[in-house]
Amino acid sequence: MNRKEFILGSLLLPLVPRLEALPGVPAVSERKAMWKAKIPSSGELLGRVGLGTYKNFDVGNDEGKRQNLVRILNAFANAGGTLVDSSPMYGSSESVLGAAASTADLVERLFVATKVWTQGQQEGERQMRDSMRKLNRKKLELMQIHNLVDWKSHLRTIAKWKAEGIFKYVGITHYSVGAFAELEQVLKAHKFDFLQIPYSIAETEAERRLIPLAFDLGVAVVANEPFDKGRLFGRVRGKAIPTWAQEIGITSWAEYFLKFILASDQIQFVIPATSKLEHLADNLRGGSGIVPNREQRSKMRNDWLA
Numbered sequence: 411m412n413r414k415e416f417i418l419g420s421l422l423l424p425l426v427p428r429l430e431a432l433p434g435v436p437a438v439s440e441r442k443a444m445w446k447a448k449i450p451s452s453g454e455l456l457g458r459v460g461l462g463t464y465k466n467f468d469v470g471n472d473e474g475k476r477q478n479l480v481r482i483l484n485a486f487a488n489a490g491g492t493l494v495d496s497s498p499m500y501g502s503s504e505s506v507l508g509a510a511a512s513t514a515d516l517v518e519r520l521f522v523a524t525k526v527w528t529q530g531q532q533e534g535e536r537q538m539r540d541s542m543r544k545l546n547r548k549k550l551e552l553m554q555i556h557n558l559v560d561w562k563s564h565l566r567t568i569a570k571w572k573a574e575g576i577f578k579y580v581g582i583t584h585y586s587v588g589a590f591a592e593l594e595q596v597l598k599a600h601k602f603d604f605l606q607i608p609y610s611i612a613e614t615e616a617e618r619r620l621i622p623l624a625f626d627l628g629v630a631v632v633a634n635e636p637f638d639k640g641r642l643f644g645r646v647r648g649k650a651i652p653t654w655a656q657e658i659g660i661t662s663w664a665e666y667f668l669k670f671i672l673a674s675d676q677i678q679f680v681i682p683a684t685s686k687l688e689h690l691a692d693n694l695r696g697g698s699g700i701v702p703n704r705e706q707r708s709k710m711r712n713d714w715l716a
């Protein structure tokens with residue numbers, strides 16, 4: 411390094427925040443770090459707790475909130491988190507995520523998933539290019555078709571761009587149980603690497619047919635809305651988590667809800683959204699420590715509302 415580079419490096423150093431450690435959350439370097447799961451279509455290992463960006467990253471130009479999200483990304487990465495899920499549907503989220511990842515020097519470390527959400531092949535191509543520009547990426551790990559919108563047009567483009575190495579994986583998502591029958595048909599007819607659907611302790615319909623189908627087809631399952639958009643916390647307000655759950659090391663309802671999901675051997679990943687460091691710590695603990703066994707998992711389902 412020459413003198414000029416050294417001085418420039420020293421000037422830039424304070425702008426790149428250090429990876430932030432959260433209380434009670436094992437760091438990526440520790441043995442107890444976040445559980446990983448294999449992406450079935452490739453065997454690649456990925457941290458099981460991801461980060462959603464729906465409302466929490468849609469903060470526009472608010473500098474204080476943007477700085478807070480840099481800390482969130484840092485703490486997430488320090489715990490071994492890489493999967494971040496966004497969409498052009500989420501207002502400024504993609505560009506806020508792209509900027510936060512640059513500031514935190516994490517652009518290339520993240521496993522970035524976004525979506526295409528528009529009508530028409532040409533418009534889809536334009537939107538996907540725009541997303542990559544906002545995310546500061548020339549390539550993306552995962553491009554998903556959002557809510558099945560014009561999926562036939564977009565699938566042609568995504569398959570072509572995947573073959574060209576622009577996308578590593580192809581996915582399809584939905585927010586609604588009402589779309590599960592159509593998702594089944596699409597999954598059976600075409601090759602996907604990822605399926606993203608609503609699944610939580612209060613919304614388990616997907617485990618009847620769709621999740622087993624994905625498992626049989628070798629498609630990774632990502633659970634979205636794992637807290638039913640935050641509503642689960644209202645349902646347990648003022649209630650202690652069951653004593654037996656505390657005894658196996660579960661310290662919060664967030665951890666309880668996420669461990670319930672990740673204890674399934676057919677759901678690989680979960681993407682809770684938060685903008686608060688203490689909630690992030692909770693959520694990250696949901697992907698480390700003891701994995702509830704089958705019996706404990708069904709007890710979790712029975713006991714949370716008892």
Ligand SMILES: NC(=O)c1ccc[n+]([C@@H]2O[C@H](COP(=O)([O-])OP(=O)(O)OC[C@H]3O[C@@H](n4cnc5c(N)ncnc54)[C@H](OP(=O)(O)O)[C@@H]3O)[C@@H](O)[C@H]2O)c1
Pocket residue numbers: 461462463464465466495496556557583584585606633634635636637638639640641643664681682683684685686688689690692693
């Ligand atoms: N069709 C689709 O593709 C689709 C549909 C839905 C969702 N998604 C994806 O899935 C992600 C997750 O879903 P979601 O954002 O709708 O809902 P969610 O993750 O189920 O819930 C988010 C809410 O829970 C709160 N929260 C998070 N962690 C908490 C904790 N430890 N303790 C207490 N409260 C906590 C958050 O508020 P705080 O900020 O205050 O923590 C926020 O209000 C989305 O962000 C998006 O990336 C995709």
